[in-house]
Amino acid sequence: MEEIIEVKNLSKTYKKRKSKETITAVNDISFTVNKGEIVGLLGPNGAGKSTTIKLICGLLIPDSGSVMVNGISMKEKRLSALSHISAVLEGNRNLYWRLTVRENLEYFSGNRGRSSKDVASEIEDLLDAFNLKEKETELVNRLSRGMQQKLAIAVSLLADSKVILLDEPTLGIDVQTGYEIRKILRDVVRDYDRTIIISSHDMGVIQELCDRTVIINNGKVVTDDKVENLLRLFEVRAYTITLGNALSNQQIQLLHQKFPHLDYSHHSLESTLTVNLTKAEEFYDLFEVLKLEHTPVESIDRQLINFEEVFLKIVNGRLHNELDQSS
The missing domain is CATH 3.30.70.260 (ACT domain)
Known part of the structure; x- marks a missing residue:
């Protein structure tokens, strides 16, 4: 399969406030994401996951290593690399709350250099596909959290980027909307030819949607494997x-x-x-x-074991024990 994201030997340290000490948030991690995949990027709090996400999105500069997006170096050609990736951040920070649903779609597509004439039919299609047509004149701050999340994903599609990075896509939404968003994400990969990276604490979402998962702990990649393989390994x-x-x-x-x-x-x-x-x-x-x-x-x-149990076993250091027993 063709790679679209390559993270190679990535490291990042921070200085402690009012101290000369440093904290290694990301320590020489490497992994790839292939075109058309849905990959889970997981880790407990403080594991280095958030720093990794910021490095992939170009929000931080690594101390060493590289991030390539569709063959373009994030370090050397940041703007060009960023044109191939969109991030839907937790808390719906991608949207302007005092604009309507339609105005958000028009505004952010314009930010990406697309004229209103070029995107008019796409906006109509997205309003229908995401069940937002009845809310198109509603201010975003009056929408439910689930509606806001669907709109944020729709906005990312108008950017025409090949990779969408989702941070906690189902956080704080009801069960029905959660199922709807999962279906939308499958459709995004199939119908819009996108690649998705999901960062989430909802292991049900990871187990149901992801082809593969990369788990980070203590600043290192502790496993990178298909979800089905990990479930089988720990069964x-x-x-x-x-x-x-x-x-x-x-x-x-x-x-x-x-x-x-x-x-x-x-x-x-x-x-x-x-x-x-x-x-x-x-x-x-x-x-x-x-x-x-x-x-x-x-x-x-x-x-039967579920992926939440698998995740806990991995971050608690059970991976090598299971590998030894299975060999």
Whole structure:
């Protein structure tokens, strides 16, 4: 696939206020984004994610390393590189609140050097596609947060840039509008031939939308992989088993020897045990213990991991452990 963003050996340090000490916010990070991808750029607070975003957008100058946008150096030809990227910032700072929906679209397209005549039909299409037609004469400060976010994305499309960087696109909006924005973003990639980078704490959005995710922690890239690969890597065979009878003391002891992290509870009507199996063959060990007392099994339910759990495991340093176990 053809690269459209290349971040290479990027570093940035800050001086502490009233001190000679420095803080390394970004430490020699490298990754690429391909045309037509939706990539998640993630990291806990203080990890260096925000600094990375500002470096990609040309808002900060790196101490070392480079950012290339569509083959153009952000450092050497900043204005030319910026023409290929638009940022939709959290808090809807991309919009003028005292202008109407239509006036915002016209104003910001003009800022990019496009005449009102050239963009007239595009504006009409975007108002329809983003369900903003009924609100076109409404002042932005009277719109809901979801409407403002849709307008900000529409504005970014009128800039005709190939890359859109979204900072928290679903923050503070209701569930229905959140689903609508997710659909819009898929359509943006497919119908408008754009590439999207998403920075978000909403792991559901990342899991649903992103092809790949780059996770930054302590100023470094700790993983860069497809979402589906990470989900598969961290998938554990966790089962909750409902039993018809209580386990004997001998069974409980044997199970804890084989499965140290097993959870067992007994109530008057049923008993349950929850166990993580790293290998499918361990099921045989489990049922050998249950057979000792002919303990009836009422049901077996498997627990599925989500991307939020994957993210937490990665930033807490579990990635290498999982790789060792899978090799």
